[in-house]
Amino acid sequence: MSDTLIEQAALHGADAEVWTLRRRTEELVCRLGAVERRSEVATGATALTVWLEGTEGYAVQNVPDSRDPALVTAALAVGRALSATGTAPPPPPAPGPPHRIPDTPPPRLDTEAAERLRTLSTGDDGLEVELRARADRSRIRLHRAGTPPIGYDTGVVQMHTRITARGDGIGHIGHQSYGRSVPGLLDRLATEELPELIGLARLLATEPVPRLAYDDLLVDGRVLVKLLSLIVPAFQMDSVLEGRSPLADRTGEAVASPGVSLVDDPTAPDSPLPVPWDGEGTACGPTALIEDGTLRGFLSARRTAAEAGTNSTGSGQRGPGGEMVTVQPGCLLLRHTTDLGTEFRPGRTVLHVVQANGAHTSNPITGDFSIGANAVVVGPDGSRGNAGNITLAGNVFELLRNLDGHDGRTRVNRAHDSFVAGPGVWTTSLTTGR
Structure with a gap:
């Protein structure tokens, strides 16, 4: 699909590069042993860069794999407007061989993960546990005029843990942790992070x-x-x-x-x-x-x-x-x-x-x-x-x-x-x- 924008830019005599993103985000919030919220959202974007007669222009749409020719005219207009602010760098060379990133399964908050999170958030009398999990899966593609498209897929898991304990006062502590595997992050949460955070929250609730x-x-x-x-x-x-x-x-x-x-x-x-x-x-x-x-x-x-x-x-x-x-x-x-x-x-x-x-x-x-x-x-x-x-x-x-x-x-x-x-x-x- 990026060919369309590159061809449109060429009609204006411009070199072009198209960057696209497709992202799917799952979120799961568990508190006091219950699933409070669950959502899944798909987002994306198309970014176009053009080079023409020493200018560099840029335009973006929050639509993945856009073919809208208005992106080309907008990017060319931006390039003309920016030309008075300084000399733009020339179009970059073709990408060299990139580093290979490790292959891992895309992170997902499946039924098993949801049940583990729900159980871990149970807490007890005087202790409130809230777990906010987020799994992002992204697909990035880059297509530069005159070169074949390149791309990669990646993902990250984010866990926001919030603990509130009640004793002589109220003790609160929050913690962010990250990983590339949902089971791996949940194992670390259960065996290392959650016991430590609960202990800290209880201590911070003392005089x-x-x-x-x-x-x-x-x-x-x-x-x-x-x-x-x-x-x-x-x-x-x-x-x-x-x-x-x-x-x-x-x-x-x-x-x-x-x-x-x-x-x-x-x-x-x-x-x-x-x-x-x-x-x-x-x-x-x-x-x-x-x-x-x-x-x-x-x-x-x-x-x-x-x-x-x-x-x-x-x-x-x-x-x-x-x-x-x-x-x-x-x-x-x-x-x-x-x-x-x-x-x-x-x-x-x-x-x-x-x-x-x-x-x-x-x-x-x-x-x-x-x-x-x-x-x-x-x-x-x-x-x-x-x-x-x-x-x-x-x-x-x-x-x-x-x-x-x-x-x-x-x-x-x-x-x-x-x-x-x-x-x-x-x-x-x-x-x-x-």
Whole structure:
């Protein structure tokens, strides 16, 4: 079907590229042992890019495999309007051989999955469990004039767990987890995540300790990935070119603690949503942003790479409706070489920040932040108490420079189809208060 739009563009003397998406999303909400809601929605989009006489135009419809010739005229008009803003990059070359992504069955919330979710959400007196499962199955196709179409199928499962416990007060904790297999994610939920979250919710429902005092600070991965997401724009080439990144002109300098690495790899085997190429057909692969604490590079798409005189890192992502390409990570993972374990340290009192409740203030350019959070106090003997509602404040760039080690437990945050992952970290650079 993409041939129609390519042929229409050729009638105007333009080269063209057609990107199409077909997505089917299943959602299932279970609470207190009952299925509250179940839905299945099909969506799609067609995005057309045209090149004519040094201009680049773009148009999109929220219809999969559209043949509407109005897309061509709209894209050509956009190209003419944008021509005064600068020189457009030439049409990209034919896609090279992409990385192969692992074959997995498309995720489905079938009858068996629904029954498991319903059972897991039962809870008990004083405990409310709500499970929101979502399974996305996507089919992506890209057809460029003069080349054969390419495409891939992929899918991701998302689980949002919300636990509310009642005791001396009300304890609440939420958690997002992701996977590519519904049975695998449900197994992890049942054996690991749900028991831990229920225990935390019950603890957060107890009377808070009278005084906030501790020797060491552990920031859980659930909190770290939200903080790290604040400064993702600093690692994007468009931010560098526009003067919005504090990391500009610092390639080769130490910007994090020794042993810290930050790598974006949409093709990684453990990526929740692996893709072989980005929204422009550029093959994806690992891009090292930080190696052993040293800044190595930035994420880029075709346009920003051309402006910077480099090659695209395959980080040009389209929005969920096929929107114009922007630079975004695919699966950004923070690592540290030193494993300091979780929570308990003999002879020391640890404050474990387990949940971020929202940003009071945050600045993605400076990295400054102040957020509400929940925390647990772990005594020298391993006893655990509720630290209550606290404020956690600091600077994310300063945090990267003061990571002593990790706790070995990777968590994930998601924004559209971008994922940011990292472990809990031990640090001395943040301040807390009530």
